[in-house]
Amino acid sequence: MPSAIDLIGHNPALQEHWIRRFFAALIDAIVVAVIYLLFALPLAFVSLAWYVTPFLYGIVWLLYSMLLETLFGATIGKRLLSLRVVAIDGNLDIMHCLVRNISKIYLLLFLVDLIVGGVTQGDPRQRLFDRIARTTVTRVDQGAYMEEQFRMMQHAGPYPMTMPQAPPRTNPPPAPGSAQAAPAAQGSGWPGAAPAPSTWPQHQWDEQGRLVKEMKFCTACGGQLVARGDGKLTCVRCGAVY
Numbered sequence: 001m002p003s004a005i006d007l008i009g010h011n012p013a014l015q016e017h018w019i020r021r022f023f024a025a026l027i028d029a030i031v032v033a034v035i036y037l038l039f040a041l042p043l044a045f046v047s048l049a050w051y052v053t054p055f056l057y058g059i060v061w062l063l064y065s066m067l068l069e070t071l072f073g074a075t076i077g078k079r080l081l082s083l084r085v086v087a088i089d090g091n092l093d094i095m096h097c098l099v100r101n102i103s104k105i106y107l108l109l110f111l112v113d114l115i116v117g118g119v120t121q122g123d124p125r126q127r128l129f130d131r132i133a134r135t136t137v138t139r140v141d142q143g144a145y146m147e148e149q150f151r152m153m154q155h156a157g158p159y160p161m162t163m164p165q166a167p168p169r170t171n172p173p174p175a176p177g178s179a180q181a182a183p184a185a186q187g188s189g190w191p192g193a194a195p196a197p198s199t200w201p202q203h204q205w206d207e208q209g210r211l212v213k214e215m216k217f218c219t220a221c222g223g224q225l226v227a228r229g230d231g232k233l234t235c236v237r238c239g240a241v242y
Helices: 004-008 012-039 043-047 053-072 076-080 094-105 107-119 128-133 142-153 181-185
Strands: 083-087 135-139 225-227 233-235
Touching: 004 012, 004 107, 012 053, 012 076, 012 083, 012 135, 012 142, 053 076, 053 094, 053 107, 076 083, 083 094, 094 107, 094 128, 094 135, 107 128, 128 135, 135 142
Parallel strands: none
Antiparallel strands: 083 135, 225 233
C-alpha cells in the first residue's frame, strides 16, 4: 500500500482530508489554549522553564482529545469539519484514544508521529500512533465515499501493482449455421486446425427402424467395409466377408 507522501501530490481526496485535519487541529489548539489558560496555568507555573510549559499544554491537549473522542468520536474541531475517529478492529474505546493521542503530550513527539506516519506505507490517513492503536480518521459528510478508496487499499496487493496483461486477441466465433462454423464442429478442437474426417459410420434407418444395408458398412455390426483384394469386402470390426 502506498504512503501518504506517495499519494498526496495527485490525490484530491487525500489533500482535502488533510486540509480538514489541519483546520480541525487549529480549532482544537485554540480550545485547548483557552482551557489551559483558565485551569492549567496557576500563577505558580509562570516561573517554570520554557520547555516545561509545552509539556503541560500537551497534557491538557491529550486529556481533551482522549475524553471527547471516547465519548463522541470526535473533538470540537473534528466535529465542525465533519471528521470522526474510528477503530479499525472494533468499537472505539478509551484505550484506542489514549494510544492514538499519546504523542500530543509533547509537540516534538507529535511531529515525529505525523512524519513517520506520512512516509511509511499504510492507510494515508493514519499517523504512526494511529497504526499502533488501530484507529483512523475519516469523513462523515456526503463526500465520505471519496475516502473509501483508502480503506480498500489496505486489502490490495503490494505497491506498485503490475497491470494485468490483456488476453491475446482471437477472432470472434462464427455464427451458428454459417459456412465457417460447420468445419469447426468436425475439427480436432484446436483453433485453426484442419477438420479431421469422421471415422464413425453414418448409418441410415428405414421407417420400421431397421438398418439400411449399404455396401460401405457391415450389416451385422455397422463396421466399415474395406476391399480385401479378391473382389470381396470385409468388415474391419467383426471380420464378416461380403
